[in-house]
Amino acid sequence: MFEALGGRLEDALSKIRAKARLSEADVEVALREIRTALLEADVNLLVVRSIVDRIREAAVGAMASRSLTPGQQVVKAVNDELTKVLGGESFRLTYASRPPTIILMAGLQGSGKTTASAKLARYFKSQGRSPLLVGADLQRPAAVEQLRTLASQIQVPMFSEWTSPIEVAKGGVAEARRIGRDVVIVDTAGRLTIDADLMEEISATSKEISPNYTFLVIDAMMGQDSVTTAKAFNEALEVDAIILSKLDGDARGGAALSVKEVVGKPIAFASDGEKLDNFGPFYPDRMASRILGMGDVLTLIEQAERTMDEDVAERGAKKLMEGKFDLDDFLEQLRQVKKMGSLKGMLSMLPGVPKELRNVEIDEGELGKIEAMISSMTKKERSDPASIDSSRRARIARGSGTTPANVSALLKQFKEMQKMMRSMGIGPASATKRKAKARPQKKGRKNRR
Amino acid sequence: MSISVVVVVIVAVLIFGGVGVFLVRPKRGSKLQLGVSSEADVVTGSSERVATTEAERSFDVVEHRRGFEGSLPKSRSLLGAALARMRSKRALGEELWIELEEALILSDVGIDVSVELVGSVKEKVFREGITSTEAAIQLLREEMITKLDRGDRELNTDATPPVVILFVGVNGVGKTTSIGKLAAQLSSQGKKVVVAAGDTFRAAAAEQLEMWAQRSMVEVVKGSPGADPASVVFDAISHAAAVGADCVLADTAGRLQNRQNLMDELRKIRRVAEKASGTVSEVLLVLDATTGQNGLAQAQGFGDAAQVTGIVLTKLDGTAKGGVAFAIEDKLEIPIKFVGLGEGIEDLAPFDPVAFVNEITGDVS
Numbered sequence: 028m029f030e031a032l033g034g035r036l037e038d039a040l041s042k043i044r045a046k047a048r049l050s051e052a053d054v055e056v057a058l059r060e061i062r063t064a065l066l067e068a069d070v071n072l073l074v075v076r077s078i079v080d081r082i083r084e085a086a087v088g089a090m091a092s093r094s095l096t097p098g099q100q101v102v103k104a105v106n107d108e109l110t111k112v113l114g115g116e117s118f119r120l121t122y123a124s125r126p127p128t129i130i131l132m133a134g135l136q137g138s139g140k141t142t143a144s145a146k147l148a149r150y151f152k153s154q155g156r157s158p159l160l161v162g163a164d165l166q167r168p169a170a171v172e173q174l175r176t177l178a179s180q181i182q183v184p185m186f187s188e189w190t191s192p193i194e195v196a197k198g199g200v201a202e203a204r205r206i207g208r209d210v211v212i213v214d215t216a217g218r219l220t221i222d223a224d225l226m227e228e229i230s231a232t233s234k235e236i237s238p239n240y241t242f243l244v245i246d247a248m249m250g251q252d253s254v255t256t257a258k259a260f261n262e263a264l265e266v267d268a269i270i271l272s273k274l275d276g277d278a279r280g281g282a283a284l285s286v287k288e289v290v291g292k293p294i295a296f297a298s299d300g301e302k303l304d305n306f307g308p309f310y311p312d313r314m315a316s317r318i319l320g321m322g323d324v325l326t327l328i329e330q331a332e333r334t335m336d337e338d339v340a341e342r343g344a345k346k347l348m349e350g351k352f353d354l355d356d357f358l359e360q361l362r363q364v365k366k367m368g369s370l371k372g373m374l375s376m377l378p379g380v381p382k383e384l385r386n387v388e389i390d391e392g393e394l395g396k397i398e399a400m401i402s403s404m405t406k407k408e409r410s411d412p413a414s415i416d417s418s419r420r421a422r423i424a425r426g427s428g429t430t431p432a433n434v435s436a437l438l439k440q441f442k443e444m445q446k447m448m449r450s451m452g453i454g455p456a457s458a459t460k461r462k463a464k465a466r467p468q469k470k471g472r473k474n475r476r
Numbered sequence: 477m478s479i480s481v482v483v484v485v486i487v488a489v490l491i492f493g494g495v496g497v498f499l500v501r502p503k504r505g506s507k508l509q510l511g512v513s514s515e516a517d518v519v520t521g522s523s524e525r526v527a528t529t530e531a532e533r534s535f536d537v538v539e540h541r542r543g544f545e546g547s548l549p550k551s552r553s554l555l556g557a558a559l560a561r562m563r564s565k566r567a568l569g570e571e572l573w574i575e576l577e578e579a580l581i582l583s584d585v586g587i588d589v590s591v592e593l594v595g596s597v598k599e600k601v602f603r604e605g606i607t608s609t610e611a612a613i614q615l616l617r618e619e620m621i622t623k624l625d626r627g628d629r630e631l632n633t634d635a636t637p638p639v640v641i642l643f644v645g646v647n648g649v650g651k652t653t654s655i656g657k658l659a660a661q662l663s664s665q666g667k668k669v670v671v672a673a674g675d676t677f678r679a680a681a682a683e684q685l686e687m688w689a690q691r692s693m694v695e696v697v698k699g700s701p702g703a704d705p706a707s708v709v710f711d712a713i714s715h716a717a718a719v720g721a722d723c724v725l726a727d728t729a730g731r732l733q734n735r736q737n738l739m740d741e742l743r744k745i746r747r748v749a750e751k752a753s754g755t756v757s758e759v760l761l762v763l764d765a766t767t768g769q770n771g772l773a774q775a776q777g778f779g780d781a782a783q784v785t786g787i788v789l790t791k792l793d794g795t796a797k798g799g800v801a802f803a804i805e806d807k808l809e810i811p812i813k814f815v816g817l818g819e820g821i822e823d824l825a826p827f828d829p830v831a832f833v834n835e836i837t838g839d840v841s
């Protein structure tokens with residue numbers, strides 16, 4: 028049911044891939060799939076229309092090009108167009124010549140404003156600034172308390188009082204001047220764009236404190252309504268930039284494209300986790316391939332960097348290359364990879380994974396069983412599975428709550444895996460080529476850390 | 477970390493641990509080719525995509541002529557406007573199907589379900605020789621309402637007390653707020669309610685629930701920040717049993733369904749709650765109406781981990797229509813039980829299929 032978009036697009040493109048030249052009809056076939064892919068990624072229908080039109084022009088123009096295959100032409104046209112929409116002018120924050128630099132946060136309920144406020148404060152602090160967080164959400168239960176807790180986690184002062192949102196915002200700016208803080212971040216209550224009173228309130232707040240920057244926080248899981256929302260906030264407030272939240276999820280994030288197209292302001296930051304350091308710059312090219320579901324290796328790498336131990340991964344890869352990967356190594360790697368998220372999610376991010384594989388239902392519970400079985404083996408058994416006879420098998424099964432048949436299947440499977448890895452070119456047979464490639468990278472990495 | 481290291485390690489684990497289980501057995505002879513290059517190298521696969529329906533095919537042709545023109549719908553009833561335009565037309569043309577499909581898509585129903593719905597209406601229209609636009613739209617409505625016709629929308633509280641209702645969902649959707657509202661409703665019905673602050677992770681989550689508990693005048697059981705959420709829920713159920721409460725509404729921290737460890741935590745919460753001296757009668761997935769197609773993945777992910785029994789569709793007071801909930805009910809058969817219609821204590825109502833469908837299809841009489 029949740030067929031990867033990439034799969035759909037790949038299908039469409041594979042049909043025209045073999046052709047020497049693209050006819051206009053071919054382009055239309057591909058465009059129809061692209062339209063579907065974008066809609067499934069939650070790009071707003073109206074935005075999809077305009078984007079598809081532009082891609083058509085680009086694709087038709089590129090048909091003359093002889094340097095690319097037809098499939099590549101279309102892929103390139105799509106990717107270029109999306110990257111262009113998502114990217115454009117990048118966001119540059121200039122600090123106010125007369126401090127404090129004032130930042131106003133806005134967005135729907137639960138979009139991630141309070142979290143993003145604290146993340147921004149942390150970011151400014153790391154830039155050598157001295158931020159002040161201002162809690163102007165007096166509406167949601169414990170909103171101020173939430174901001175206070177986050178502020179203390181990053182050791183940033185926080186200001187709020189039980190007056191009114193406008194008074195708090197004003198008071199916050201005054202407080203910053205008084206205690207010498209040079210960036211003020213005003214967190215506000217979530218509001219619906221059709222709530223006239225609350226939209227009026229935030230626009231009055233904005234007039235009162237004249238923020239240097241207004242950030243609109245948008246949830247990456249958002250659907251078609253992103254356009255209505257972004258447009259209304261932009262009209263009430265003149266948004267300067269967008270913060271995209273919850274990018275650590277598996278939503279395609281088409282809302283990013285819609286919002287960017289409608290507001291025309293840069294997406295300044297990406298928030299990809301609940302922890303306050305899960306925050307960073309936004310990469311248009313990565314987002315483009317994510318929306319298209321083309322396999323986002325970069326995201327994968329980022330996730331890996333966050334959760335995996337580099338040395339352990341390195342060791343595993345090396346052993347694989349040398350054909351010395353045993354069950355002990357597998358257990359170690361399994362535990363790491365599990366931390367990264369669901370296997371199915373990861374599978375969808377790997378490049379060039381055949382469709383049959385993408386649609387495989389992975390029983391994650393099976394992994395737990397495997398883990399239990401290997402855990403019940405001795406170190407020696409793990410490095411030399413051949414030594415596992417029937418009595419050992421029975422013991423392992425007992426220890427892991429499985430059956431001896433399960434253990435046999437596991438051992439057989441492990442052998443199969445070794446074969447399979449070899450057939451894929453991972454292993455001693457192709458070690459020379461890969462090693463030669465891997466070495467210079469290794470050096471670079473050492474330098475970086 | 478280098479790309480090749482990461483990819484190689486993951487591929488190894490995938491093949492052995494997960495995919496291998498599937499692949500190795502049935503496809504012994506077939507040669508597997510898994511690209512491990514660093515570029516998004518598209519692998520050609522055989523096409524399985526079924527032929528597009530006629531409606532879909534003609535859809536694009538018309539669409540391309542229109543363009544974006546910077547004009548965006550601001551009305552809540554997008555379809556209403558489209559329909560008003562159409563009513564002036566005489567015959568049922570291709571344009572009607574396109575407009576209907578677009579309206580559904582704009583409500584986040586999703587392309588597959590939209591195409592399906594319009595396809596079946598179209599077929600009926602031709603079969604029954606219907607010629608008026610109104611009748612066709614009415615058919616669409618009926619089709620949708622029929623799909624939403626099910627008898628299990630009532631909150632299930634018929635079990636040995638204390639009856640436990642677990643609230644689950646991704647971050648910021650409205651779990652805590654919905655608990656506050658439901659607690660008030662249940663206690664106004666004379667039920668004795670205990671709420672469990674099972675979100676021990678997010679800053680001030682327990683305080684937030686505590687404030688809701690005060691508003692709805694129910695008791696709250698909470699742990700210290702960072703405490704094991706399953707134990708907090710267990711303690712709350714035990715406490716509820718001890719004081720003779722009827723219901724326990726258990727909050728959980730927001731979590732994304734692609735985070736395996738957090739979904740495992742949720743599994744554990746449910747498992748432990750089952751062991752306590754009450755009955756877990758409902759696991760409600762809270763879904764934000766602004767959510768797009770990821771809602772399906774949410775329902776599937778949480779369904780797998782916690783056996784979701786119903787949906788609370790929040791924030792329907794906004795401009796979003798929550799159409800993905802329709803797709804979820806249709807495809808995954810999880811009933812929508814409640815809707816959230818605001819931030820106030822009374823803004824929780826039983827789900828009304830007719831009102832929901834009317835919002836999506838506009839208010840044509």
Ligand SMILES: Nc1nc2c(ncn2[C@@H]2O[C@H](COP(=O)(O)OP(=O)(O)OP(=O)(O)O)[C@@H](O)[C@H]2O)c(=O)[nH]1
Pocket residue numbers: 134135136137138139140141142143164167170215216217218272273274275276298299300301305647648678730732
């Ligand atoms: N996974 C994930 N969760 C996030 C991210 N950003 C925020 N959250 C979570 O989303 C939920 C809502 O975040 P808040 O910062 O409270 O959102 P808000 O916009 O301030 O909400 P209101 O003030 O109620 O309108 C919390 O559980 C956050 O921890 C993110 O990038 N990834």
Ligand SMILES: Nc1nc2c(ncn2[C@@H]2O[C@H](COP(=O)(O)OP(=O)(O)OP(=O)(O)O)[C@@H](O)[C@H]2O)c(=O)[nH]1
Pocket residue numbers: 136137167217219645646647648649650651652653654675678681728729730731762790791792793794815816817818819823
């Ligand atoms: N307009 C509107 N806002 C709602 C509704 N339900 C919840 N909210 C708001 O949405 C925001 C998030 O609600 P919470 O109850 O904190 O959501 P949650 O799922 O508990 O969030 P986390 O615990 O952080 O994952 C708050 O600002 C709520 O007031 C609703 O039906 N309508």
Ligand SMILES: [Mg+2]
Pocket residue numbers: 140141142164170214215216217
């Ligand atoms: Mg907030």
Ligand SMILES: [Mg+2]
Pocket residue numbers: 651652653675681727728729730
């Ligand atoms: Mg909560």
